[in-house]
Amino acid sequence: MHMADALVSPAVAGTLYVCSAAAAAYSVKQVRMDADTKKVPVMGVMGAFVFAAQMINFTIPGTGSSGHLCGGLLLSALLGPYAGFLTMIGVLMIQCLLFADGGLLALGCNIWNMAFYGCFVGTLLIWRPMMRKGMSRAKITAASVTGCVLTLQLGAFSVVLETLASGVTELPFGAFAAVLQPIHLAIGLVEGLITAAVLVFVYEARPELLDSPDRETREGRFSFRTTMVVLGAAAVVIAGLLSLTASSLPDGLEWSMERVAGSAELDGAGSVYQAAGSIQEATSLLPDYGWKGSESAAGTAFSGIVGCAAVVALCVGACWLFRFFRKKKQYE
């Protein structure tokens, strides 16, 4: 699933670098909070273990082919999601630089597609909730298989989206997804079973090595401020990047209007309409989601970000007013 540089445009690569860097910065902060100098050497050796384990060919019964274990979920189950994520970044950096497996510019995409989903989604949404009431062989197997299948599906879907957003392929979305998703479903099942076998062995031999929800109770809880920052960053990314691919086709209302009236925008007759129209024209900084007189992609992206900021400001203002009047009413 490693993406090459040729499959991503600089805009997509940059965006995913920013997203991965944000997740890495948060993980570094969490690992530093542990103040455990022992963790870094363990992370280093475990990263090397993932490489070594890739060398072992696990025969898949009845097929004659072989599979490998899922690094992200395994590392997170042993080191926790944050240290596991950082270890996976190191592994992906070495794969990219030393083994040419994945591109240097596409490293951000590869970190997101493999490490982020494997460590955060796999561990925080599947592993830890399933292990909350204690571990067992069945639970470890179920969590490993579910985690591997889900994270590989998400990763493969991201590959499809990133490649299509980069505009390097003529493959339609449906056909591309139809090729990648089933392949990764099979890979996910096999990798999940191999990972489960290893984790079950560790559980029976040295259960204290496995990550459990009560190991770090503080993890997984976001403060209001963190949540707002994450949501704000996501909104800016979505507004800035996805507005570049905004459809020039009419929206539902415009389409209906075009069918009924023959034009997407009705011409208002009368002085009131004209006056309102001229006020709107004078005050709108970004007509049709672009700079005035500009058809550029940068203008569209900028208008997306400005629009997003305006909506957030309006929403916060409205909520603040609502709270203010509500408190005033309660006080009265």
Next chain:
Amino acid sequence: MDTLAARDQWVNHVHPLVKFIVTLCYIAAVVSFSKYDIVGLAGMAVYPVAVFILSENSFLDSVRRLRFVLPLVCLVGICNPLFDKSTVMLGGMAVSAGILSMAALIMKGVFALMASYLLIATTPAETLCCAFRMLHIPRILVTQFLLTYRYITVLLEEAERITQAYALRAPGQKGVHFKVWGSLAGQLLLRSMDRAEEVYESMQLRGYRGDFGYMRERLSFRWQDGAYLIFWLGVILLFRVVPVVSVVGSIV
């Protein structure tokens, strides 16, 4: 790669941060070409060709590394002629747009890979880590990168011993039987964990307190490094902005 990077070549002595920035800018410039512009892309070959000659690296070695990255690029590229059946004029000839975009995609993949190969073949891992630290990449990440890199060979040897021992006890069997998946890889994992403990203890005995020096004091920025950076950034910008190949072709 360590042997290649440790050679006494002129390019190997260029500051790692400079080489890293040039490589990233080169790859970004290559992938930013339009999907039909193979003529413009052809001009970008100037960087890998020049650095291959200057660093005296083997071109065939880098080609061997393509086997990991080319399958997905080819899978995506090969579909372009099937879905894009329009024609584009190239030098007065009508050419299939799908074929052009496939060729451009493969060229981008090859050039980007060669650039990252040349970076690692001329820069030792320790000095590259120094460049990462200068870019303020967190210490934890850089240390972990270096430790993983150093321990890959150790654990690969261990994995090889285990698989060899298994193969000798199970003649004629391809791969590892599913009944021993867990115990075989699990044993390697537990040994790795124990080794990590030993590594940590020996590092502590040698004065490790959570940080390496990363040779920063030995890596000074020379005027040649600045000239190398400006020269290559200028060349990359020139070939990206001006259709040098077409201009030279029309003159010739």
